[in-house]
Structures are given as C-alpha cells and as structure tokens.
Amino acid sequence: MCVVCDQRMLGRRDVLGLAGMGLVAGATGLFSQPAMASGNTTSVTADQALEKLKAGNARYVSNPQLCVADLTNNRATVAKGQAPWASFVSCADSRVPPELLFGGVGLGELFVSRNAGNMVDTATMGTLEYGAEHLGVPLIVVLGHERCGAVAAAVEVFKTGAKLPGSIGPMVKPIVPAVKAISKKEGDMVDNAVRENARRTAEKIKTQSPIIAHLIKAGKVKVVAARYDLDDGKVEFFA
Numbered sequence: 001m002c003v004v005c006d007q008r009m010l011g012r013r014d015v016l017g018l019a020g021m022g023l024v025a026g027a028t029g030l031f032s033q034p035a036m037a038s039g040n041t042t043s044v045t046a047d048q049a050l051e052k053l054k055a056g057n058a059r060y061v062s063n064p065q066l067c068v069a070d071l072t073n074n075r076a077t078v079a080k081g082q083a084p085w086a087s088f089v090s091c092a093d094s095r096v097p098p099e100l101l102f103g104g105v106g107l108g109e110l111f112v113s114r115n116a117g118n119m120v121d122t123a124t125m126g127t128l129e130y131g132a133e134h135l136g137v138p139l140i141v142v143l144g145h146e147r148c149g150a151v152a153a154a155v156e157v158f159k160t161g162a163k164l165p166g167s168i169g170p171m172v173k174p175i176v177p178a179v180k181a182i183s184k185k186e187g188d189m190v191d192n193a194v195r196e197n198a199r200r201t202a203e204k205i206k207t208q209s210p211i212i213a214h215l216i217k218a219g220k221v222k223v224v225a226a227r228y229d230l231d232d233g234k235v236e237f238f239a
C-alpha cells in the first residue's frame, strides 16, 4: 500500500479501526508486515477488501501525486511469499492499471489478470480459481472502463457485421451478446455495453466456476463488477 499516502492521510481513528480488523502488523505501520512471509493467506475479508479499494481510489482521485508505493521495502517484504487481498479481471488498456488506480497498491497485494475487454476465458478463470482457492483472495473485481476499445469494436461488429482481422474478431465475439442486450437502451451504446460486459463477466465467474461458486456459498469470496472513468479517475462499483 502507498506508504506516503497512508502516513499523510491515515488518522489515528483509522489506525485503531484497522488494528481491530487485524490489518496493522505491529508498530511499524499499516501493511508493512503482511502475512505472506510465513506463507499465510490474508486476514482481510471481501467487505474489508472492497472498502480498501474504495478508500484507495479516493486517494488516487484526490492526491494521485502522493500515491507512490515504497517498492524497495515492499519487495523485500513479499519476496518469500504472497498474500494478495483482491483479484482483478481488468482491461489491457494502458490507462487502467489496477495497482495505480487504487492509491498506489504495492507488490503482493493484488492478483491481476488483464486482457482487452476484461473477459474470462479458461486461463483467466483458472487464474481466479487459483487466487481464491489457493491464495485465499476474498474479493474478485471485474473492472471495465470508459471508452474501452474492445467494447467499441464489439459495438461496431454488432452494428455493421464488421470482420476484424486475425484473432481480434474471435477475441471480441464474446462481448457482442452484451452489446445486443443493451442495444435498445437509452444513452451511450459503448458505455452501456462496458457496464453490461463487466456485469456479465462477473456473473460468469460466479456461476461457471464450481470452485468459486462453492467459496461464495461458504461466505469466503465475493465477486463485484465496476467501471473506471478515464476522465475523473473514479471507480464505480456496481451493486
């Protein structure tokens, strides 16, 4: 986590609250001694992970220049093991790196899969299952974003039947049903499709992975969809 941000913005009340959740390891500061060195999984719950992401995004929006992770110390801390507390399926778009959008999250905290259009194929599903089942990651976030090129391409395919070259056509094809579903909806078609696509990806993760469905039922994992706004930097989590 962003050391500078935390030192400047974390009040005593917050520290006490986080200590109560088992997130403060000793007197050296927040997240400075995560559990990964001993091979343990995170003690952060899905709801706590979601609150951490919301607070981190608020820091990024208000003071992005302060959100720089202390990677030198961070690297040494996590070198022998990882205990990430959130998994992401996000777009490959160069403007949407989850580690930066949530307040300068450090090494060892997020378990991230990225591809154009934030979709779930076998490799991504297996990655999420490994994260949830083996690494104990409590929260999975599907993060779409404003003006996504992959979604815009799917809108073009839906509207005109355009044939896209190489593997781009087959890659975009799974987004087309989301476009079709919102095609009669008021508003911007690409943005509506971005939201629908993220929701559908989240639903697919919940329903098509027996491992994750089991962990959801046991109260150990939550899956949420969200949209990142390229203009104002805000992440909107869908209910």
Ligand SMILES: [Zn+2]
Pocket (backbone or CB within 6 Å): 091, 092, 093, 116, 117, 118, 145, 147, 148, 149, 150, 151
């Ligand atoms: Zn995109």
